[in-house]
Every structure is written in C-alpha cells, then in structure tokens.
Amino acid sequence: MKDSVISANNLSVAYANQLVLNKVNxxxxxxxxxxxxxxxGAGKSTTLKTFLGTLKPQSGSANILGKPVxxxxxxxxxxxxxxxxxxxxYGHLTAIENIxxxxxxxxxxxxxxxxxxxxxxxxxxxxxxxxxLSQYSKGMRQKTAIALALLRxxxxxxxxxxxxGLDPAAxxxxxxxxxxxxxxxxxxxxxxxxxxxxxxxxxKIGLLHQGELISLFNAEHNxxxxxxxxxxxxxxxxxx
Amino acid sequence: xLISLKDLKREANFLLRxxxxxVLLLITLILTSFALYTGIIEANKQQQSITRLLQxxxxxxxxxxxxxxxxxSIAYYNFHLTYLPPSQLAFAAMGNRDTHxxxxxxxxxxxxxxxxxxxxxxxxxxxxxxxxxxFVLSVLLPLxxxxxxxxxxxxxxxxxxxxxxxVTASSPLKIWVTRALxxxxxxxxxxxxxxxxxxxxxxxxxxxxxLVGLICLAQIIVWAxxxxxxxxxxxxxxxxxxxxxxxxxxxxxxxxxxxxxxxEQQITSPNGGDILMVQREAxxxxxxxxxxxxxxxxxxTHPEWKNHTSMNKxxxxxxxxxxxxxxDQQAAELTKAYTEAAKLKYQAANWLSVLSPSIAVxxxxxxxxxxxAIASANYQQQVRDFHAELRSFYYPLIFxxxxxxxxxxxxxxxxxxxxxK
Numbered sequence: 001m002k003d004s005v006i007s008a009n010n011l012s013v014a015y016a017n018q019l020v021l022n023k024v025n026x027x028x029x030x031x032x033x034x035x036x037x038x039x040x041g042a043g044k045s046t047t048l049k050t051f052l053g054t055l056k057p058q059s060g061s062a063n064i065l066g067k068p069v070x071x072x073x074x075x076x077x078x079x080x081x082x083x084x085x086x087x088x089x090y091g092h093l094t095a096i097e098n099i100x101x102x103x104x105x106x107x108x109x110x111x112x113x114x115x116x117x118x119x120x121x122x123x124x125x126x127x128x129x130x131x132x133l134s135q136y137s138k139g140m141r142q143k144t145a146i147a148l149a150l151l152r153x154x155x156x157x158x159x160x161x162x163x164x165g166l167d168p169a170a171x172x173x174x175x176x177x178x179x180x181x182x183x184x185x186x187x188x189x190x191x192x193x194x195x196x197x198x199x200x201x202x203x204k205i206g207l208l209h210q211g212e213l214i215s216l217f218n219a220e221h222n223x224x225x226x227x228x229x230x231x232x233x234x235x236x237x238x239x240x
Numbered sequence: 241x242l243i244s245l246k247d248l249k250r251e252a253n254f255l256l257r258x259x260x261x262x263v264l265l266l267i268t269l270i271l272t273s274f275a276l277y278t279g280i281i282e283a284n285k286q287q288q289s290i291t292r293l294l295q296x297x298x299x300x301x302x303x304x305x306x307x308x309x310x311x312x313s314i315a316y317y318n319f320h321l322t323y324l325p326p327s328q329l330a331f332a333a334m335g336n337r338d339t340h341x342x343x344x345x346x347x348x349x350x351x352x353x354x355x356x357x358x359x360x361x362x363x364x365x366x367x368x369x370x371x372x373x374x375f376v377l378s379v380l381l382p383l384x385x386x387x388x389x390x391x392x393x394x395x396x397x398x399x400x401x402x403x404x405x406x407v408t409a410s411s412p413l414k415i416w417v418t419r420a421l422x423x424x425x426x427x428x429x430x431x432x433x434x435x436x437x438x439x440x441x442x443x444x445x446x447x448x449x450x451l452v453g454l455i456c457l458a459q460i461i462v463w464a465x466x467x468x469x470x471x472x473x474x475x476x477x478x479x480x481x482x483x484x485x486x487x488x489x490x491x492x493x494x495x496x497x498x499x500x501x502x503x504e505q506q507i508t509s510p511n512g513g514d515i516l517m518v519q520r521e522a523x524x525x526x527x528x529x530x531x532x533x534x535x536x537x538x539x540x541t542h543p544e545w546k547n548h549t550s551m552n553k554x555x556x557x558x559x560x561x562x563x564x565x566x567x568d569q570q571a572a573e574l575t576k577a578y579t580e581a582a583k584l585k586y587q588a589a590n591w592l593s594v595l596s597p598s599i600a601v602x603x604x605x606x607x608x609x610x611x612x613a614i615a616s617a618n619y620q621q622q623v624r625d626f627h628a629e630l631r632s633f634y635y636p637l638i639f640x641x642x643x644x645x646x647x648x649x650x651x652x653x654x655x656x657x658x659x660x661k
Contacts, residue, residue: 052407074410082407088399092258104250105409145404152408 003029005156005187006051010060013046020046022211023060028204030155033178033188035198037234038208044191047208048160051189052082064156081149085161087141091134095119095144098133102148110151118147123173139170146177157181159190163197175201195234199227209237243418251415251422261388261423268384269430272376276438279331279372283442286326290343297321297345309644311637312557315348315630322346322626322655324619327610328444332435332452333374333602335611342616344623348634350567351627352575353519355620356512373435374605377456378598379492381431382463386484388423389467392416394477416468424464431456448608455604462597492598499592499599507588509581510574519571526563538562541569548639558638565631579617586613622657629653 004027013021021043028034038044049055050062053073061068064076089098099115119129122143133141142162149157162178163171178188178201192198198205203219207230215233217225255261297319304317323343330337346354393416396402406412432453439449466487470480526534535549542565551559593600606612633653636642 049403052403054403054406077407080407082404084400084404086400088401090254090401093254101250101254102404102408105405105415107410148408158407 004063005030005032005065006034006189007063007066008047008060009063011047011050011057011062012059013043013050013055014058015046019058020211021050021057024208024211024213026206026213026216028187028189030187031182031185032204033182033190033202034204034206035202036189036191036206036208037193037195037198037230038191039193039234041210042208043211044193044208045160046211048158048189048191051158052080053077079154080156080158081152081154083142083145083149083157083159083162085164087138087145089133089141089144089148092132094130094132095124095136095140095147096129098144099148099151103151106152108152115147115151118150119144121150122147122177138165139167142166142170142174146174150181155186157186157188159188161192161194162190163192163194171197195231196227199225199230205230207233207237243414243421247414247418248422248425251418252426255419255422256426261426264384264387265426265430268380268427269434271380272373272431273434275371275373275376276331276434279334279370280438280442282334282370282372283326283331286330286337286342290321290323290325293321293323293343293345305646305649310557311634311642311644311648312560314649315557315561315634315638317347318652319345319347320626320630320655322619322623323657324615324622325657328442329439329448329452329609330611331438331442332372333605333609333611334370334372335374335602335606335609336613336616337611338370340613340616342619346623346627348561348564348627348630350519350523350564350571351624352568352571353516353523355623356515373438374602374609377431377459377605378601381427381456381459382488382492382598383485384427385424385460385463386467386481386488388427389420389464390471390480390484391477392419392423392468392471394471394475394480397474398477416472420464420468424460428456428460451608452605455601455608459597459601491596495592495596496599499589499596503585503588503592507581507584509585510578512578515571515574515578518574519567522570523563523567526566531559534559534563534566537566537569541565542635545635545639558641561631561634561638582613582617622655626653626655 007027008024011021011024012019024043024047026034036044036047046055047062050057051064051069053069053076056070061070063069064072064079067076069076089095090101093101096112096115096119099110099118103110116126116129120126124140124143124147128136128140133144136144163174166174175197182188182203190198190202202225205217205225206213207215207217214237217230217233219225256265301318304314308314308317321343322345326337326342341355344354391398393402396405405415409415435452435456436449439452467484470483473480475483531551532549539546539549545558548558549562589599590603593603603612607614630653633651637648642648
C-alpha cells in the first residue's frame, strides 16, 4: 500500500475485554474521500477514535502515513484535522475568536485575513463572523469548524457524522466543499450512517457491521458509487 | 510540558470571559472583602471596648482610692481589667474569641470563679464559626474551587469538544493544566489581594502575611489536586460535582461536628460551672467555720503568715482573703483537670486536622492570629499571674496590719496585656 495515507491493518479494538472491532482492513489513498458506513454500535466511532489516538488497538494498527498512530501520536495528530459530530465550539466566543483560540492551541499562526478567507471559503456569511457562536445554527457552527480544519492545513480530515442535522442545502454545500478539498489533495475519512450522503460524496465506502468490515465499494471512472447497491448491502448486513 | 506566559494569557483571556467563571470569582471577591470588613469592624469594636473599659476602670479606681481608707476595702472594691487584645491579624481569624473570654474584670477575691463564671463549654472544633476570612478560606474556598474545576474535562466531553481539543492541541495535557492553573491562580488572587490590602491597612507583619498566603496556597493546591484527579475520570459533571461536594461536606462540616462530639465524649473534663460551684461553696462555707480552720488550710500554702492569724474582731480582712484563697485551693484539682483536658482536646483536634483540610486551615489561621485555645490558655495564665501579684502586694499590708498610706497604692500592680502584635 505504497500510496495509502490512512490504513487499518488487522485492526482490533476491545472495550473491557469485549471486541468491538475485529481485524478490520482498509486503506485510503491521497485525495480520496472514504466513508465508513454502519448502523448504531457497528464500530464506526471506535475506528475513528483509534485513528485520533484516543483509543489504543488491542492488535493490528491504525496507520497515518504508514505509521501506527498509537506509537506516533504527536506526529500523527499534526497531520490531521478533526470535525466532531456535534460541533459545539465555544458559545461565548465569535467564529474568529474560536478559530484563533484553537489555532493557538495547535501553535499555528494565521492572520485575521487568512481566517476570514477560510470563512469565506466555507461560505459563512461575513455579517456572522463577529457574532458569538451561541447565536449560530448547527450548519454555521459546522462551517466554522471546517474553516478551522482548513486553517490547520492538515492533509488529512477526519469527520464524524458531518451531515447529521444539516438541511439539504447545507449538505449540498458541504459535499461540494469536501470534493474541492479532495481535488486539492486532502484525504478525507468520514464515519456516517447516511448511505445516500456517503454515496454522493465518497469515492470509497466501507461497510462496517458488528465490528467487521463486510464490504468495500470503490467509485470507478469518476462515477458516484451506486446508492442502491450500497443500501442493499447495508440492509443485508444489518439483517444478517 | 512547559507552560509559557503566552499559554497562561490565552487561557486567562478565554476562561475569564465565561460568564459563569467571572460571576463565581466576583462573588468570591465580594464574600472575601465582606468577611475581611466584618472582621476589621469586630476587631476594632473589641479594641474600643478595651479602651472604654480601661477608662472606666481608671475612674472607678480613683473613686475607690478616694473613698476608702484601708487596704482590705480597697482590695475588695477595686476592679482590675485584664484582657487579651485582638492581635493585628485577629480581623482575619476571630477564632475562639466568642467562646473563650478575652476580658475579665477581677478583684482580689477567689479567682477561679471569676475566670470560669462565663464558661459555656468551649467547643474545640467550632463547626462553622464566624464569617471571617479564616471561614471563607477553610470552608468556602474549596466549594468555589469545586464549582470551578469539577467539569474541567466533563464539560468538554459533554459538548463534544474533548476529542477536538485533544487532536488539535500541540500538547493536550498542557491545556488542562494551564486551565486549572489559571482558575486556581485567579481564585488565589481573589482571596489574597483583599487580604493583603486589609493586612497592610492593619499593619500586619510581612512574615504573617506571607504565612497566610502560604496557607491559602496549600489549601488551593490540596483541593485543586482532589478536583483535578477526580475530574480526569470519565464521569459526567453532575456525578463529579456530587462526589466532590460530598467530600467537601464531610471534611468541612461532618468531621468537625462529629470530631467535636467524639472529643467531648472521650476526654472527660469538669466544666467551668463545676469549678465555680466548688470555689463558691468553699467560700460560703467558710463564713460558718471557725476562722482557725480557714487559717490552717491557708497557711499550708502560705506558711509565712502562720504567726499572723490571730483575730481581734469578728471580721477581719485577713480572714476574709484567707478563705478566698482557700476557695481557690479547693478548686485547684478541678482547675488542673480542666486545663489538662483542654490540652488533650487541643491535641486530639490537631490529629483531626489530618482528616480535614478545613480544620487544618482554621487552626493554622487562629494560631497565627493568636485567637485559638492556646491564646486563651495563655491569657488565663496571665490573669492568674496578675492575681498572684495582687495577693503578693496586699497580703503583707493586710496580714502585717500596716497603717494605711495612699502612697502605697502607687505600687499596686497593673495588668499588662502581652498580646501578639
């Protein structure tokens, strides 16, 4: 797997001796958008947390740029930006202040102009930039978090249920933005249970069921992955 | 992990803009200032009371000196104010000054009754005490710290930011340590700054200001470590708050109250009333006893007056003061038992400090401020010493039946307070 930016090699994770991920294997190349699909309790979040370095594998490894995350946490984290499911940035700060705060934590210096450019890129209206985040909708908060991810200039993005709770227009905007980032060379890993959304944006989909990766789908010739095929596999997996 | 000034400034700017934190710190500042203000008022009131009583005593003494012309009458009618003045630091820790008397107007009668007539059973571990700086420091500081630190991690987890912060920060541990540091430092400042202002205003010695600062710091470090250690677990904020508040309640209230009850039960002590009764009964009974019985008991401790006990009249002052002395002698065993028990109680309370940071802080504060049981015991000893000086002055004049001379009264002992300054 020479070009793989993200890979799982026989990845197994257990909570209190109970196996929640069982020998999962996949790889994601640079510029790919990989969506990990699965129902509740399938092991999506566990996979994500293992790549973020907040969980350790029982066996196997979760790798970023070929290095096991649990052995190279600091170098791995420098390569990634993370967008949590419920993006609750700090309500008492404005969008710009939130971004400045998080960038400062990461020891990254960006000018206000660069921050404003990123907010423009994620289509957050300028009149909202100086409002406190407690006044933002979920979509606006998510745009702010995406702008933060962009400004971190990390080549890899991990997204947790990124379209959950967004209206259709916001989902469309989000998908477009993800495609643009992938085209620009970013590698994107998302976990979701939204089959339709995943097929819209991802060019590689993994189907996780009860801790095991039961199917992998690849988009071919710049075509979207067929929603119906994935949906059938998803339902079949759940009923199996 | 090295925390820079930049890190501290960033977190201070971030945390102090949160309304909840700002309000908590503001309330702390107001409560601390109020506690200091009431402490200063109370200390001033006590000092003014001493000044007023000293003036009244001087006027009364002048009347007695001018109206009486024998030593026995003067010794009987003349009151002497003894007092333990509030130390410079008493405003910060009033301690036992409400339960242990700090002023007695004494005469040359039997002393023990005069000392214990206002005894109300001194609690070794005052459960809450005054709303003074020591109370705020020992009881309220942990509570505010719990409110500030219990959800340090849990709040971020509940808001879904914990992983984002962990993944984003160059050193995740540094965020939490810096935040805890900023919160505890801010709290420290809200406590210590008003105190320093009040202490400078009251001319407290710098060494004492530093000591109080160290006590405050130690209290914050202990509770911050407890809060930080528990907050790191994955428990939700309400559960953490419940656990921490339980620890606070147990250490700040339950241990002092139960400890006091256990100490009172385990260490038996006569109460002041018992001493008073024994001494008064001895004095009252003496009126009905042959004078020689009293003189026999008196001369056992004062053999130098053995040849001066003959009486020419039904009533003579030397007999009267001899049976006052015998009254004290009969109460001596009880007084000794009381003093010994007080020492044991004090030591037992010291051991309890190990279980309760609140007790430890209060005891340390009242020791520095000279307002604790030791200060009270030292004051009682001063009163006894002064009373013994009065007897040493009057006995030769009365037993030798020296002719009255106003000039002699210039040599009358004067009480001198030996307060910690």
